[in-house]
Amino acid sequence: MSSRNTAEKVAEDYYDSTDADTFYERVWGGEDIHIGLYDEGLSIHDASRKTVELMATTLLTLNNDSRVLDLGSGYGGSARYLAKKYGCQVTCLNLSDVQNARNRSLCQEQGVSDKVSVLHGSFESIPCGAEEFDIVWSQDAFLHSGHKKTVLEEVNRVLKPGGELIFTDPMQSDDCPADVLQPVYDRLNLDSLGSFGFYKKHLEISGLTEENALPMTSQLRTHYSEVANELKGRYDQLTETISAEYMDRMLLGLQNWVSAADSGYLAWGVLHYVKPDV
Numbered sequence: 445m446s447s448r449n450t451a452e453k454v455a456e457d458y459y460d461s462t463d464a465d466t467f468y469e470r471v472w473g474g475e476d477i478h479i480g481l482y483d484e485g486l487s488i489h490d491a492s493r494k495t496v497e498l499m500a501t502t503l504l505t506l507n508n509d510s511r512v513l514d515l516g517s518g519y520g521g522s523a524r525y526l527a528k529k530y531g532c533q534v535t536c537l538n539l540s541d542v543q544n545a546r547n548r549s550l551c552q553e554q555g556v557s558d559k560v561s562v563l564h565g566s567f568e569s570i571p572c573g574a575e576e577f578d579i580v581w582s583q584d585a586f587l588h589s590g591h592k593k594t595v596l597e598e599v600n601r602v603l604k605p606g607g608e609l610i611f612t613d614p615m616q617s618d619d620c621p622a623d624v625l626q627p628v629y630d631r632l633n634l635d636s637l638g639s640f641g642f643y644k645k646h647l648e649i650s651g652l653t654e655e656n657a658l659p660m661t662s663q664l665r666t667h668y669s670e671v672a673n674e675l676k677g678r679y680d681q682l683t684e685t686i687s688a689e690y691m692d693r694m695l696l697g698l699q700n701w702v703s704a705a706d707s708g709y710l711a712w713g714v715l716h717y718v719k720p721d722v
Protein backbone atom coordinates (compact mmCIF):
# COMPACT_ATOMS: atom_id res chain seq x y z
CA MET A 445 0.00 0.00 0.00
CA SER A 446 2.90 2.38 0.78
CA SER A 447 3.95 2.36 -2.89
CA ARG A 448 0.71 4.07 -3.99
CA ASN A 449 1.19 7.50 -5.55
CA THR A 450 -0.87 10.52 -4.44
CA ALA A 451 -3.69 10.24 -6.99
CA GLU A 452 -4.05 6.52 -6.19
CA LYS A 453 -4.17 7.24 -2.45
CA VAL A 454 -6.75 9.99 -2.95
CA ALA A 455 -8.96 7.61 -4.98
CA GLU A 456 -8.50 4.70 -2.56
CA ASP A 457 -9.24 6.75 0.57
CA TYR A 458 -12.20 8.42 -1.10
CA TYR A 459 -13.90 5.24 -2.36
CA ASP A 460 -13.16 3.41 0.92
CA SER A 461 -14.86 6.12 3.02
CA THR A 462 -18.21 5.35 4.62
CA ASP A 463 -19.71 8.58 3.27
CA ALA A 464 -18.77 7.73 -0.34
CA ASP A 465 -19.87 4.11 0.02
CA THR A 466 -23.26 5.15 1.41
CA PHE A 467 -23.68 7.90 -1.18
CA TYR A 468 -23.00 5.57 -4.11
CA GLU A 469 -25.33 2.96 -2.67
CA ARG A 470 -28.24 5.28 -1.83
CA VAL A 471 -28.04 7.94 -4.54
CA TRP A 472 -26.20 6.44 -7.51
CA GLY A 473 -27.87 3.02 -7.43
CA GLY A 474 -25.32 0.87 -5.60
CA GLU A 475 -24.04 -1.27 -8.46
CA ASP A 476 -23.17 1.02 -11.37
CA ILE A 477 -21.35 4.25 -10.63
CA HIS A 478 -20.76 5.69 -14.04
CA ILE A 479 -22.37 8.12 -16.46
CA GLY A 480 -25.67 6.92 -17.90
CA LEU A 481 -27.37 7.28 -21.26
CA TYR A 482 -30.54 9.28 -20.71
CA ASP A 483 -33.74 9.05 -22.67
CA GLU A 484 -36.72 10.95 -21.36
CA GLY A 485 -37.75 9.76 -17.90
CA LEU A 486 -34.99 7.21 -17.30
CA SER A 487 -33.81 6.84 -13.70
CA ILE A 488 -30.10 7.12 -12.83
CA HIS A 489 -30.05 3.34 -12.37
CA ASP A 490 -31.66 2.54 -15.73
CA ALA A 491 -29.61 5.13 -17.65
CA SER A 492 -26.41 3.76 -16.08
CA ARG A 493 -27.36 0.26 -17.18
CA LYS A 494 -27.90 1.49 -20.75
CA THR A 495 -24.23 2.51 -20.96
CA VAL A 496 -23.20 -1.03 -20.05
CA GLU A 497 -25.58 -2.47 -22.67
CA LEU A 498 -24.24 -0.14 -25.38
CA MET A 499 -20.62 -1.03 -24.59
CA ALA A 500 -21.34 -4.76 -24.57
CA THR A 501 -23.11 -4.66 -27.93
CA THR A 502 -20.29 -2.55 -29.41
CA LEU A 503 -17.74 -5.30 -28.75
CA LEU A 504 -16.92 -7.50 -31.75
CA THR A 505 -15.89 -10.72 -30.03
CA LEU A 506 -17.70 -10.93 -26.64
CA ASN A 507 -19.02 -14.45 -26.02
CA ASN A 508 -19.10 -17.13 -23.34
CA ASP A 509 -15.42 -17.99 -23.90
CA SER A 510 -14.23 -14.41 -23.42
CA ARG A 511 -11.93 -13.48 -20.56
CA VAL A 512 -12.76 -9.91 -19.58
CA LEU A 513 -10.80 -7.57 -17.29
CA ASP A 514 -12.75 -4.65 -15.77
CA LEU A 515 -10.35 -1.91 -14.64
CA GLY A 516 -11.60 0.26 -11.76
CA SER A 517 -14.61 -2.01 -11.39
CA GLY A 518 -16.36 -0.29 -8.46
CA TYR A 519 -19.16 -2.49 -7.09
CA GLY A 520 -18.97 -4.81 -10.11
CA GLY A 521 -22.38 -4.09 -11.66
CA SER A 522 -20.98 -4.30 -15.19
CA ALA A 523 -19.05 -7.50 -14.44
CA ARG A 524 -22.20 -9.23 -13.17
CA TYR A 525 -24.19 -8.00 -16.17
CA LEU A 526 -21.57 -9.38 -18.60
CA ALA A 527 -21.25 -12.68 -16.73
CA LYS A 528 -25.02 -13.24 -16.62
CA LYS A 529 -25.86 -12.06 -20.13
CA TYR A 530 -22.85 -13.44 -22.04
CA GLY A 531 -21.55 -16.21 -19.75
CA CYS A 532 -18.00 -14.83 -19.89
CA GLN A 533 -15.37 -14.86 -17.11
CA VAL A 534 -14.75 -11.40 -15.66
CA THR A 535 -11.84 -10.29 -13.48
CA CYS A 536 -12.52 -7.10 -11.56
CA LEU A 537 -9.50 -4.99 -10.57
CA ASN A 538 -10.17 -2.16 -8.17
CA LEU A 539 -8.33 -0.05 -5.61
CA SER A 540 -11.11 0.12 -3.02
CA ASP A 541 -11.33 -2.77 -0.56
CA VAL A 542 -14.72 -1.51 0.64
CA GLN A 543 -16.14 -1.68 -2.89
CA ASN A 544 -14.45 -5.03 -3.51
CA ALA A 545 -16.10 -6.52 -0.41
CA ARG A 546 -19.52 -5.36 -1.59
CA ASN A 547 -18.74 -6.59 -5.12
CA ARG A 548 -17.91 -10.09 -3.79
CA SER A 549 -21.05 -10.28 -1.68
CA LEU A 550 -23.29 -9.07 -4.55
CA CYS A 551 -21.71 -11.73 -6.79
CA GLN A 552 -22.49 -14.34 -4.14
CA GLU A 553 -26.09 -13.13 -3.76
CA GLN A 554 -26.61 -13.06 -7.53
CA GLY A 555 -25.03 -16.49 -8.10
CA VAL A 556 -22.11 -15.41 -10.30
CA SER A 557 -19.14 -15.94 -7.96
CA ASP A 558 -17.88 -18.71 -10.24
CA LYS A 559 -17.76 -16.25 -13.16
CA VAL A 560 -16.56 -13.03 -11.49
CA SER A 561 -13.34 -12.72 -9.49
CA VAL A 562 -12.29 -9.59 -7.66
CA LEU A 563 -8.69 -8.39 -7.27
CA HIS A 564 -7.43 -5.53 -5.12
CA GLY A 565 -4.88 -3.40 -6.96
CA SER A 566 -4.13 -0.52 -9.29
CA PHE A 567 -4.53 -0.42 -13.04
CA GLU A 568 -1.20 1.43 -13.15
CA SER A 569 0.41 -1.92 -12.34
CA ILE A 570 -2.04 -4.67 -13.30
CA PRO A 571 -1.36 -7.81 -11.23
CA CYS A 572 -1.96 -10.17 -14.18
CA GLY A 573 0.21 -11.84 -16.79
CA ALA A 574 0.83 -10.74 -20.39
CA GLU A 575 -1.86 -11.51 -23.02
CA GLU A 576 -4.34 -12.97 -20.49
CA PHE A 577 -7.49 -11.14 -21.62
CA ASP A 578 -9.68 -11.01 -24.72
CA ILE A 579 -11.35 -7.81 -23.57
CA VAL A 580 -10.27 -4.98 -21.32
CA TRP A 581 -13.25 -2.94 -20.12
CA SER A 582 -13.31 0.21 -18.01
CA GLN A 583 -15.90 2.83 -17.07
CA ASP A 584 -15.18 6.29 -15.72
CA ALA A 585 -12.09 5.16 -13.83
CA PHE A 586 -8.99 6.16 -15.85
CA LEU A 587 -9.61 9.82 -14.98
CA HIS A 588 -8.31 9.04 -11.49
CA SER A 589 -4.83 8.21 -12.76
CA GLY A 590 -1.94 10.66 -12.88
CA HIS A 591 -0.09 8.13 -15.09
CA LYS A 592 -2.53 7.43 -17.90
CA LYS A 593 0.17 6.49 -20.42
CA THR A 594 1.32 3.75 -18.03
CA VAL A 595 -2.28 2.53 -17.72
CA LEU A 596 -2.54 2.27 -21.52
CA GLU A 597 0.76 0.37 -21.73
CA GLU A 598 -0.54 -2.01 -19.07
CA VAL A 599 -3.76 -2.51 -21.04
CA ASN A 600 -1.77 -3.38 -24.15
CA ARG A 601 0.39 -5.81 -22.14
CA VAL A 602 -2.50 -7.83 -20.71
CA LEU A 603 -4.56 -7.94 -23.95
CA LYS A 604 -4.26 -10.94 -26.24
CA PRO A 605 -3.46 -10.20 -29.90
CA GLY A 606 -6.84 -9.51 -31.51
CA GLY A 607 -8.20 -8.40 -28.12
CA GLU A 608 -10.39 -5.37 -27.58
CA LEU A 609 -10.28 -2.37 -25.25
CA ILE A 610 -13.54 -0.58 -24.56
CA PHE A 611 -13.86 2.26 -22.09
CA THR A 612 -15.59 5.46 -21.10
CA ASP A 613 -13.96 8.33 -19.26
CA PRO A 614 -14.86 11.85 -18.19
CA MET A 615 -12.29 13.81 -20.22
CA GLN A 616 -11.43 17.36 -21.19
CA SER A 617 -12.00 18.72 -24.68
CA ASP A 618 -8.96 18.62 -26.94
CA ASP A 619 -8.92 22.44 -27.09
CA CYS A 620 -9.35 22.99 -23.35
CA PRO A 621 -7.28 26.00 -22.21
CA ALA A 622 -4.84 25.51 -19.33
CA ASP A 623 -6.24 25.97 -15.82
CA VAL A 624 -9.95 26.39 -16.62
CA LEU A 625 -10.66 22.96 -15.11
CA GLN A 626 -8.67 23.62 -11.93
CA PRO A 627 -11.68 23.07 -9.59
CA VAL A 628 -12.27 19.65 -11.22
CA TYR A 629 -8.54 18.74 -11.11
CA ASP A 630 -8.23 19.78 -7.47
CA ARG A 631 -10.86 17.30 -6.31
CA LEU A 632 -9.03 14.45 -8.07
CA ASN A 633 -5.56 15.69 -7.15
CA LEU A 634 -4.54 15.80 -10.82
CA ASP A 635 -3.29 18.42 -13.25
CA SER A 636 -5.13 17.20 -16.34
CA LEU A 637 -7.75 14.78 -17.63
CA GLY A 638 -7.47 12.60 -20.72
CA SER A 639 -9.09 13.74 -23.96
CA PHE A 640 -10.21 11.93 -27.12
CA GLY A 641 -6.98 13.17 -28.79
CA PHE A 642 -4.79 12.09 -25.85
CA TYR A 643 -6.21 8.56 -25.83
CA LYS A 644 -6.01 8.23 -29.62
CA LYS A 645 -2.37 9.32 -29.68
CA HIS A 646 -1.17 7.21 -26.78
CA LEU A 647 -3.20 4.11 -27.56
CA GLU A 648 -1.82 4.15 -31.08
CA ILE A 649 1.71 4.58 -29.68
CA SER A 650 0.99 1.56 -27.45
CA GLY A 651 0.10 -0.42 -30.59
CA LEU A 652 -3.72 -0.44 -30.50
CA THR A 653 -5.86 0.67 -33.42
CA GLU A 654 -9.03 2.71 -33.17
CA GLU A 655 -12.24 0.87 -33.98
CA ASN A 656 -14.56 3.69 -32.94
CA ALA A 657 -14.63 6.78 -30.72
CA LEU A 658 -18.16 7.93 -29.97
CA PRO A 659 -18.46 11.34 -28.26
CA MET A 660 -21.59 11.71 -26.09
CA THR A 661 -20.57 14.65 -23.93
CA SER A 662 -24.11 15.91 -23.31
CA GLN A 663 -24.77 12.70 -21.32
CA LEU A 664 -22.07 13.72 -18.84
CA ARG A 665 -23.80 17.03 -18.18
CA THR A 666 -27.21 15.36 -17.87
CA HIS A 667 -25.88 12.67 -15.55
CA TYR A 668 -24.11 14.99 -13.11
CA SER A 669 -27.08 17.33 -12.98
CA GLU A 670 -29.48 14.37 -12.40
CA VAL A 671 -27.30 13.16 -9.52
CA ALA A 672 -27.13 16.70 -8.06
CA ASN A 673 -30.94 17.02 -8.23
CA GLU A 674 -31.42 13.63 -6.60
CA LEU A 675 -29.01 14.55 -3.83
CA LYS A 676 -30.63 17.96 -3.25
CA GLY A 677 -34.10 16.40 -3.17
CA ARG A 678 -33.11 13.81 -0.56
CA TYR A 679 -30.57 15.90 1.37
CA ASP A 680 -32.51 16.06 4.67
CA GLN A 681 -33.35 12.37 4.69
CA LEU A 682 -29.73 11.43 3.81
CA THR A 683 -28.19 13.45 6.68
CA GLU A 684 -28.96 10.47 8.91
CA THR A 685 -26.41 8.34 7.04
CA ILE A 686 -24.11 10.69 5.08
CA SER A 687 -22.30 13.67 6.60
CA ALA A 688 -23.50 17.12 5.56
CA GLU A 689 -19.87 18.02 4.87
CA TYR A 690 -19.59 15.19 2.30
CA MET A 691 -22.91 16.08 0.63
CA ASP A 692 -22.02 19.79 0.43
CA ARG A 693 -18.65 18.96 -1.11
CA MET A 694 -20.31 16.54 -3.54
CA LEU A 695 -22.88 19.17 -4.59
CA LEU A 696 -20.08 21.65 -5.23
CA GLY A 697 -18.08 19.03 -7.16
CA LEU A 698 -21.11 18.12 -9.30
CA GLN A 699 -21.77 21.82 -9.97
CA ASN A 700 -18.12 22.20 -11.10
CA TRP A 701 -18.58 19.34 -13.60
CA VAL A 702 -21.87 20.82 -14.90
CA SER A 703 -20.36 24.33 -15.29
CA ALA A 704 -17.30 22.94 -17.06
CA ALA A 705 -19.57 20.95 -19.39
CA ASP A 706 -21.61 24.10 -20.11
CA SER A 707 -18.38 25.92 -21.00
CA GLY A 708 -17.57 23.23 -23.58
CA TYR A 709 -14.37 22.08 -21.85
CA LEU A 710 -15.38 18.51 -21.03
CA ALA A 711 -15.81 15.37 -23.09
CA TRP A 712 -17.23 11.90 -22.50
CA GLY A 713 -17.99 8.93 -24.70
CA VAL A 714 -17.21 5.33 -25.59
CA LEU A 715 -13.74 4.54 -26.96
CA HIS A 716 -13.15 1.19 -28.65
CA TYR A 717 -9.69 -0.05 -29.71
CA VAL A 718 -8.31 -3.35 -31.00
CA LYS A 719 -4.89 -4.91 -30.51
CA PRO A 720 -3.74 -6.12 -33.93
CA ASP A 721 -3.57 -9.89 -34.32
CA VAL A 722 -0.03 -10.14 -35.74
Ligand SMILES: C[S@@+](CC[C@H](N)C(=O)[O-])C[C@H]1O[C@@H](n2cnc3c(N)ncnc32)[C@H](O)[C@@H]1O
Pocket residue numbers: 452455456459475476477478515516517518519520521522537538539540543565566567568582583584585586588589
Ligand atom coordinates in the same frame (compact mmCIF):
# COMPACT_ATOMS: atom_id res chain seq x y z
C1 LIG B 1 -16.54 6.34 -10.83
S1 LIG B 1 -16.02 4.82 -10.18
C2 LIG B 1 -16.52 3.71 -11.48
C3 LIG B 1 -16.69 2.29 -10.99
C4 LIG B 1 -17.14 1.28 -12.03
N1 LIG B 1 -16.27 1.28 -13.18
C5 LIG B 1 -18.56 1.54 -12.46
O1 LIG B 1 -18.73 1.99 -13.59
O2 LIG B 1 -19.48 1.30 -11.70
C6 LIG B 1 -14.25 4.86 -10.37
C7 LIG B 1 -13.57 3.59 -9.88
O3 LIG B 1 -12.19 3.62 -10.21
C8 LIG B 1 -11.49 2.97 -9.18
N2 LIG B 1 -10.07 3.38 -9.27
C9 LIG B 1 -9.57 4.64 -9.20
N3 LIG B 1 -8.23 4.62 -9.36
C10 LIG B 1 -7.89 3.31 -9.57
C11 LIG B 1 -6.65 2.65 -9.83
N4 LIG B 1 -5.49 3.31 -9.90
N5 LIG B 1 -6.67 1.30 -9.99
C12 LIG B 1 -7.83 0.60 -9.89
N6 LIG B 1 -9.03 1.18 -9.65
C13 LIG B 1 -9.06 2.52 -9.50
C14 LIG B 1 -12.19 3.41 -7.91
O4 LIG B 1 -11.91 2.55 -6.82
C15 LIG B 1 -13.65 3.36 -8.37
O5 LIG B 1 -14.19 2.08 -8.17
